[in-house]
Amino acid sequence: MASSPAALGKAPRSAPDTAVSSGPSPAVMGTYARQDIVFVKGEGCWLTADNGARYLDFGSGVAVNALGHAHPQLVASLKAQAEKLWHTSNLYRVEGQEDVAAKLTRLTFADKVFFCNSGAEACEGAIKVARRYQFVSGQPHRQRIIAFRGAFHGRTLATLAAAGNEKYLEGFGPTADGFDHVDLNDIDAVEAAIGPETAAIMLEPIQGEGGVRAATPDFIKAVRDLCDKNGLLLILDEVQTGMGRTGKLFAHEWAGITPDVMAIAKGFGGGFPVGAVLATEEAAKGMTPGTHGSTFGGNPLGMAVASTVVDIVSEPDFLEAVRSKTLHLKQGLEGLKDQHADLVEEVRGVGLLMGLKLKAQITPAQVVKAANEEKLLLVGAGDNCVRVLPPLIATDQDIAEGLMALSRALTRIARETS
Ligand SMILES: *Cc1c(COP(=O)(O)O)cnc(C)c1O
Numbered sequence: 097m098a099s100s101p102a103a104l105g106k107a108p109r110s111a112p113d114t115a116v117s118s119g120p121s122p123a124v125m126g127t128y129a130r131q132d133i134v135f136v137k138g139e140g141c142w143l144t145a146d147n148g149a150r151y152l153d154f155g156s157g158v159a160v161n162a163l164g165h166a167h168p169q170l171v172a173s174l175k176a177q178a179e180k181l182w183h184t185s186n187l188y189r190v191e192g193q194e195d196v197a198a199k200l201t202r203l204t205f206a207d208k209v210f211f212c213n214s215g216a217e218a219c220e221g222a223i224k225v226a227r228r229y230q231f232v233s234g235q236p237h238r239q240r241i242i243a244f245r246g247a248f249h250g251r252t253l254a255t256l257a258a259a260g261n262e263k264y265l266e267g268f269g270p271t272a273d274g275f276d277h278v279d280l281n282d283i284d285a286v287e288a289a290i291g292p293e294t295a296a297i298m299l300e301p302i303q304g305e306g307g308v309r310a311a312t313p314d315f316i317k318a319v320r321d322l323c324d325k326n327g328l329l330l331i332l333d334e335v336q337t338g339m340g341r342t343g344k345l346f347a348h349e350w351a352g353i354t355p356d357v358m359a360i361a362k363g364f365g366g367g368f369p370v371g372a373v374l375a376t377e378e379a380a381k382g383m384t385p386g387t388h389g390s391t392f393g394g395n396p397l398g399m400a401v402a403s404t405v406v407d408i409v410s411e412p413d414f415l416e417a418v419r420s421k422t423l424h425l426k427q428g429l430e431g432l433k434d435q436h437a438d439l440v441e442e443v444r445g446v447g448l449l450m451g452l453k454l455k456a457q458i459t460p461a462q463v464v465k466a467a468n469e470e471k472l473l474l475v476g477a478g479d480n481c482v483r484v485l486p487p488l489i490a491t492d493q494d495i496a497e498g499l500m501a502l503s504r505a506l507t508r509i510a511r512e513t514s
Contacts, residue, residue, distance in 0.1 A: 131468060138165025141487050141494045143473070151468075154486045154498050155475040159304065159336045159449065162363035162409060164487035169404050170366050177400035184396070186389060192399025196372075199406045203345060205354035206374035210383065211394030215335035216250020218359035218371035219298075221388060223254060225357050225375050226296035226329045227274075228382035235327070238295040244280045246478060248305035249298070249333055249359075258298060280311055283318045290322065296329040296357070297322070301347035304336035307479025308444040308451025316351035329356040329379055335371070339363035340409040340488050342447035343419035350446065363488075366405045370398035409488065418488050421495060422447050428499035429484065436506045450484040451477060458509060466508045472501035 120132060133151075137144040141164050143151045156162065163170060177192075184190065197209040210225075212218055223241060230238035241258060249255035256264050257272035265271050276294075278285040286297065297319055303309040311319075323330040332355040337347035341363055344350055348358075356379040361371030375383075392398075408414060426443065429450060433440040442453040454460065460476030467474045475483040486498060 131464075133468070140164040140166075141490050149471060151471045151473050152494065152498050152501060153473045154484050154490075155473040156363075156485045156487050157367060158362070158475055159341055159485050160362045160365070161367050162339050162341070162405065162488045163366045164489045165367070167366065167489070169408065170368075170401055173400045173404040174368065174397060177397050181396050183392070185391065186394065190394050190396060190399065192396045192403060193394040196394075196399050196403050196406060199403065199410070200372070200374060203406070203410050204358075204374060205376060206358065207377035208375045208380040208383070210373040210375075210388060211399070212361075212371045212373070212390045213369050213392050213395075213398070214250070214371050215333075215359065215361035216252045216255045217390065217393075218335060218361050218373050219249040219255045219258065219333055220252055221373035222331045222333070222357045222359045222375075223258065223296075223298070224388055225373060225380060225383055226298075226331055228387060229329055229356075229379050230295045232382035235295075237293055238327075240274050240276055240291070240293045240295060241331070242276050242278060242286060242289050242294060242297045244299060244303070244311075245277050246280060246303050246306035246309060247298075247300055247333070248303065248478075249300075250335075280309060281315045283315055283322070286319060287322055290326050290328070294326065294328055296331050298331040298333060300333045300335075301337050301351070302342070302446060302449055303478075304449060304483070305477055307453065307477045307481035308449060308483060309479060310444070310446060313351040316348065317353055320351075320353040320355075323356070331355060331357040331359070333359045335359055335361045337449060339405065340415055340418055340447075341449045341485075343415060343422050344447075345410055345415065347446065363409075364405060365398055365402050368398050368401040370394075370402045414488070418447060421486075421490060421492065424492055425450060425484065425486070425495050425499070428495065429502075432499065432503055432506060435503065436510060439506055439509060444481065445484075448484075448486050448488060448490070451481040452484065454480045454482065456480065458513065462509055463505065466505035467502060469508065470501040470505045472498055472505065474502075 134146045135143045136146050143153050200209050227239050243258045247259045249258045254272045258275050260277045276289045278289050334346050338360045356376050358374045364370050429443045433443050440452050441455050444451040460482040463482045464474050477483045
């Protein structure tokens with residue numbers, strides 16, 4: 097009998113296992129190198145595992161849980177909406193979208209907001225807005241986007257092509273065309289890459305996944321100038337840097353410029369999956385009915401939560417508090433670097449998007465593992481960096497505890513590697 101793909105390698109079905117999980121299930125596609133920890137509850141900066149162990153969460157679900165876990169106002173907003181209405185589709189007006197869009201346009205450069213569900217979808221949308229803008233401006237040949245080596249814009253085929261990371265593209269067929277890559281903070285390279293087909297420049301103010309590598313404010317300003325001189329749109333990917341993560345509502349505020357298009361997600365929903373593309377009226381002029389869409393985008397549940405996140409995070413006092421915590425965290429990390437100069441090369445980052453660039457002899461995975469043993473959660477990144485991303489609501493006490501746990505973790509590694 098010829099074996100159909102379905103028959104190949106399918107193990108016989110065993111009796112349903114109702115017992116408590118004793119290890120990772122093989123039924124979940126193995127796309128992640130997961131830590132073998134199951135969390136069952138969260139509160140503020142703390143997570144509780146199924147064995148009762150409590151962890152200090154300085155990863156925030158990769159910069160997502162901006163307001164920590166189970167924030168009472170977010171829980172209340174979600175519950176209230178859940179009892180009223182979950183979904184209607186974008187065939188109709190959605191009150192929550194109009195509410196959140198009004199807030200975002202009041203608080204930012206943007207005049208128009210498109211809602212979606214993730215960072216990759218927001219970046220894809222931003223690319224489409226930029227190309228479409230050139231198309232309706234009588235420049236249909238302007239389709240190419242200049243992007244930066246070390247960037248991360250998500251895992252869809254176009255956003256992978258945008259970032260150009262060979263490791264993530266391997267084995268996934270033809271790479272989407274239309275992206276040119278240059279080095280971060282090399283303004284001459286950006287200028288040289290601009291051609292008659294360039295539509296836009298796409299930039300993360302700080303490369304998060306790439307290893308907390310910041311574009312300098314001068315570089316961001318110079319990129320803005322090049323866009324203006326050459327009729328290009330500036331797309332900022334603030335999926336990770338946005339929503340107060342750097343101590344400003346959006347990281348570009350530190351550089352004193354505004355983009356034409358911006359992608360946001362991660363902290364925007366505080367743990368509920370929402371994203372958005374923000375644009376000026378001019379940049380969004382091609383986005384007419386039928387040009388873009390998303391079934392779940394701007395769903396009432398997501399909008400109810402995002403609306404509350406935006407209210408809380410955009411409060412000047414809240415952002416001021418983030419900036420003062422930042423000082424505490426940064427000083428503490430600098431202290432750890434001095435103490436462990438053989439392990440830590442550099443402290444990087446802005447606000448609560450901090451990174452430790454490690455010496456070549458240790459890996460981010462080693463630090464993440466040692467920190468886990470000290471009941472502290474951190475997140476690895478590229479460029480041999482480990483990210484420290486506390487929830488924005490972390491107290492000085494939480495930060496002090498995190499620094500102590502990290503100090504113990506580094507001491508543990510120093511002992512093991514000496
Ligand atoms: C996480 C991230 C994305 C992708 O977001 P997803 O929600 O995983 O699709 C895009 N850009 C940046 C800067 C990110 O940090």
